[in-house]
Amino acid sequence: MKRIFRQIVTRLRDRQDGPDEAIQTDGGVTADGVTADGTETVTRTRLRRFIDSEFVQSAPFWVPPFVLMGFFVYGAIGWNFWISLTDYSGFGAIDYTSLSLDNYWAMLNDPQIIEVTQNTFVLLVAFTLACLVVGLLLAILLDRKIRFGTGFRTIYLLPFSLSFIVTAQFWMWMYNFEVGIVNRTVGAFGLGPYSWLGDPGLVLWSVIFALVWQFSGYTMVIYLAALRAIPTDQYEAARADGAGTLKMYWRVIIPQLKPAMVSASVVLVLFALKAFDFLYAIWGWRPRRGADILATKMVREAFQRQEWAYGASIALFLFVLSLAIITPYLYQQYRQGNL
Amino acid sequence: MSEATIDVDETERSLRERVRLRTVALYSAVLALVVFYMIPIQSGLVTSFKTSRAVRETAPFVPPGLEGFTLGKWEFAFSALSDGMFNSLLFTIPSTILCAIFGSMAAYGLTLAKWRGQIFVFALFIAGIFIPYQAVIIPLSEFWNVWVDLEARLGFLWGLPLLARKHATIMELIVTHTAYGIPIVTVLFRAQYKSMSREMMEAAKLDGASMWRTYRRIILPLSVPMFAVVFIFQFTQIWNEFLFSLIIIQSVSDPAASVTLILSGLGEALEGVDFPLRMAGAFISALPTLIVYVLFADKFAEGVRV
Numbered sequence: 018m019k020r021i022f023r024q025i026v027t028r029l030r031d032r033q034d035g036p037d038e039a040i041q042t043d044g045g046v047t048a049d050g051v052t053a054d055g056t057e058t059v060t061r062t063r064l065r066r067f068i069d070s071e072f073v074q075s076a077p078f079w080v081p082p083f084v085l086m087g088f089f090v091y092g093a094i095g096w097n098f099w100i101s102l103t104d105y106s107g108f109g110a111i112d113y114t115s116l117s118l119d120n121y122w123a124m125l126n127d128p129q130i131i132e133v134t135q136n137t138f139v140l141l142v143a144f145t146l147a148c149l150v151v152g153l154l155l156a157i158l159l160d161r162k163i164r165f166g167t168g169f170r171t172i173y174l175l176p177f178s179l180s181f182i183v184t185a186q187f188w189m190w191m192y193n194f195e196v197g198i199v200n201r202t203v204g205a206f207g208l209g210p211y212s213w214l215g216d217p218g219l220v221l222w223s224v225i226f227a228l229v230w231q232f233s234g235y236t237m238v239i240y241l242a243a244l245r246a247i248p249t250d251q252y253e254a255a256r257a258d259g260a261g262t263l264k265m266y267w268r269v270i271i272p273q274l275k276p277a278m279v280s281a282s283v284v285l286v287l288f289a290l291k292a293f294d295f296l297y298a299i300w301g302w303r304p305r306r307g308a309d310i311l312a313t314k315m316v317r318e319a320f321q322r323q324e325w326a327y328g329a330s331i332a333l334f335l336f337v338l339s340l341a342i343i344t345p346y347l348y349q350q351y352r353q354g355n356l
Numbered sequence: 357m358s359e360a361t362i363d364v365d366e367t368e369r370s371l372r373e374r375v376r377l378r379t380v381a382l383y384s385a386v387l388a389l390v391v392f393y394m395i396p397i398q399s400g401l402v403t404s405f406k407t408s409r410a411v412r413e414t415a416p417f418v419p420p421g422l423e424g425f426t427l428g429k430w431e432f433a434f435s436a437l438s439d440g441m442f443n444s445l446l447f448t449i450p451s452t453i454l455c456a457i458f459g460s461m462a463a464y465g466l467t468l469a470k471w472r473g474q475i476f477v478f479a480l481f482i483a484g485i486f487i488p489y490q491a492v493i494i495p496l497s498e499f500w501n502v503w504v505d506l507e508a509r510l511g512f513l514w515g516l517p518l519l520a521r522k523h524a525t526i527m528e529l530i531v532t533h534t535a536y537g538i539p540i541v542t543v544l545f546r547a548q549y550k551s552m553s554r555e556m557m558e559a560a561k562l563d564g565a566s567m568w569r570t571y572r573r574i575i576l577p578l579s580v581p582m583f584a585v586v587f588i589f590q591f592t593q594i595w596n597e598f599l600f601s602l603i604i605i606q607s608v609s610d611p612a613a614s615v616t617l618i619l620s621g622l623g624e625a626l627e628g629v630d631f632p633l634r635m636a637g638a639f640i641s642a643l644p645t646l647i648v649y650v651l652f653a654d655k656f657a658e659g660v661r662v
Contacts, residue, residue, distance in 0.1 A: 071469035074567045078465030082458035082538050083477065089535035090484045093492035093499075100494055111498070158386055171653040172390050175397070178649040178656060179642050180596030182616045186638040187396040190403060190416065190631050198399055198416050230393065235660060242661050283486070290488045294598040298620050315490045320497075320603065329494050336491035343486045347479055356475055356482070 094336060101329035108323070120330035129314065130331070136221055137310040137338075140292065143222075145285045147229045149278060152236025157266060159237070160244045170241070174234035181231075185298030188227040189214065214299060217307035224308055228295065232288060236281045243277035244270070283346045290339055311335050404429055404635035411632060426632075433636040436622060440615035441641070444595055447526050447614070451533035452590045456583055458534065459541025464571055466542070467549040468557050478546070484539030493603045500528045500604055522612035528604055529614075533594045540593075541586050544659065548582045549575070588652045589659030592645045615641040 067073060102116040124130050155173055159166050176184060191198050192213035200210040213223040247270060255265040293312040296304045302321045304313050315335060319328025350356050399417040406414065410424025420426075466478050500506070507524035514521050552575075560570040601614040608621040622637045623630035639646075649656055 070471065071567075072471035075465035075469035075471065078461040078469075078567070078571070079477070080465075082462040082542065083481070085458065085531075085535050086481065086484055086538040089496070089532065090487055090492065090539070091480070093495040094487070096495035096498075097491055100498070110502075155389065158382065158389070161382055163382060163386060167654070169386055169390065170657065171650075173393055174653070174657060174660075175649065176393060177660070178592055178645055180598065180616055180645070182598055182619050183596075183638045183642045184396075186619070186634045187400045189629070190400060190635065191396050193416075193631070196411070196416055198395060201415070230396070234393070238657050238660050287486045287488070290490075291599075293490070297598070297602070312488065312490050316493070316599075316602075319494050325494055332488075332491045332494065335488050339486060339488050339491075343483055347482060351475070351479070356478060 094333075097329050097332055097336075101326055101333050103326050105326040105329075106324045111325075120327050123327060124330055124334065129309070133309050133311050133314045136308065137290075137312075139221060140225060140310055141286050141289045144225050144228050144232075144289045144292075145282050147225065148232050148236045148285050149282060151229060151233040152240055152281070153271070153274070155233060155237040156240035156244055159241060170234075170237070173237055176231040177234045179231070181292075181294035182298045184227065184231050185295050188223075188230075189299055191227075192223055215305060217305060220305045220308040224292070224295065224299075228289070228292060232285060236285070239277050239281040240274060243274050247273055279346070279349075283342060286342055287339060290335065311338075400635040400638060404632050404639060406632050408630075408632070429630075429632040429636040430640070433622065433633055433640050437615055437618055437637055437640050439611070440613050440618040441644075443522070443526065443612055444615040445644075447529040447533065448591060448594045451530045451537060451594055452587055454530070454534040455537035455541045455590050456586045458538050459586065460545045460576075460579055460583070461571075462538065462542045463545030463549050464575055467546050468552065468554075468570075468575070469567065478542075481539045481542045484536075485543065489536070489599050493599065496532065496600075497603050500532075504528070520611070522610070525605055525610070525612035529600065529612075532600055532604065533597065536600075537590055537594065541590060544586055544589075545579065545582055548579065552578065584652070585655045585659045588648055588655045591648055592656070595645050 099113065099116075100111060101120055102118065103111055103113060104115065104117075104119065105111045159170055159173075163169070192200075194200065194210060194212055194215070197213075199213060203209040203211065211219060213219055251269055252265065255269045260268065290312060292310065293316060296308060296310065296313050297316075300308070302317050303309075311331060312335065315328050315331040318324045318331060347356070395417065402419045403411060403416055405425055405427070406420040407424050407426045407428075410420045414420060414424065462481065466474050466481070506527055507521055510524055513519050513523075556574065557570065560574060565573070596616065598616045598620070601617040602620075605613050605617055607613070608617055619634075619637050619641045623633035
């Protein structure tokens, strides 16, 4: 008991001593601290200390951006949730008083939702895997010390710098039924012609192919950075063990690319969730059956059919999906000290 | 000559042969991929110069002959898109600059000052990158169109020279793009600031420099290369953005319509899509980003690599 008490006293004294010492270096305040009675000094120095703390000093730098971003991102998500509980549709003001979960029940009974969610998952998984594999091939090719390596990198990454709306125009032309290059190419092998953007069984894969064309350069850049970070003696050691090129990559190099793979796939999944622009540019409000995803369905319900509250509930579903991907990733990054 | 030397020569030659074969295979793979990545763009480019007849009669990747060549589609596309290009520049440039300033400030306050809980605040910034925009667009349109309604509120401004009603929408777009750009830019700057030594900050503090002074005198000059990366990356991102344009501007015929919004509805007619016109439009609207990309490819690749 006594020990604890003493500890508290010493701790309090330490606390008083700390700032006093600091203050003695700048003359004026010391005199103030000496004349005033004990308690006042404590509160004043505490205030002083609070103001001097890095938290307060750094606040003017991070608070304004944080407020702006926080309002538009987290404030808007909260607002979106609130709207999803109302029955807002059509024109007029939102009635925030009568709240219910009706929209979420409606989602469960909407046959389109199941189909659209399925398409979303197929798109996410196939697109992400394809980008990871193609990007890896590109990165390994460019890592073989070829001439004009940066030039080739620039070419492979070029589609990534273009807008979805622009690339959608190119691919509509590529997939054109009568004269498109894709049908000409498969025609050379005696196949087709196929209706790439019309056949419900094909459309999603056509979209995935075009998106892989656009985004594989991105994964390549991520891998290249990771490959460059691997020390060269590991290549040499593998060579000395008599491993062939393929074996060397498979056994030694690729396992070390795992962190790059994880962070690239998180970003790719989120790109795929945003693939709305591409689909809108090709089909407008209503994508062909088979290529309808959650993002397009949400925008259509809200901004075309004016079922705002229902659209908001789909948006929240989409948000929860992406949260399920981001949260483990961020937690893992935090555990590894990468944040 | 003895047999042994011939043998050595032989193995050396076959080895060299194998190396050469490998090099040939490597380069042909790389070049085949160049064809794959460029063909949609190349065929778009040649098609944009073709007359409707040449489109029907020539292969999509073959350049038009003299009689099938026309600049008409480019002229038409340019006249349709020039207002949109101007509008896009009008909101892309200010929001790029604002994003860079805010992002650098936030990264500084969150990285080079130490306080409890900063990791949590930073995590909120990171998560902000990954938010699907669908989750915010309904409140966003509600906020700008019903709650703020800049066009009515700033009504006194529109009589002034150089200002017009459409600038209300442009302002809304500037604020929106800035807000949603801050997270990624903060993360980019933080990656750089983390590598800066903490001792440097301590030394500046001991010399009695305030945080603001340290920022201006030490940190800002050191961040110039990162500012270049951020400018290039954010410029392309905001220029290419479509969903916010669709939600905030709404109509293709709005005087504030951005270039991506106009392109999405270009050349649509009942008798089908005018492909040469669309291709010309695609190139015109991609031109600023293409120029930036080709000139600063390295910086762009650096911005991608978060």
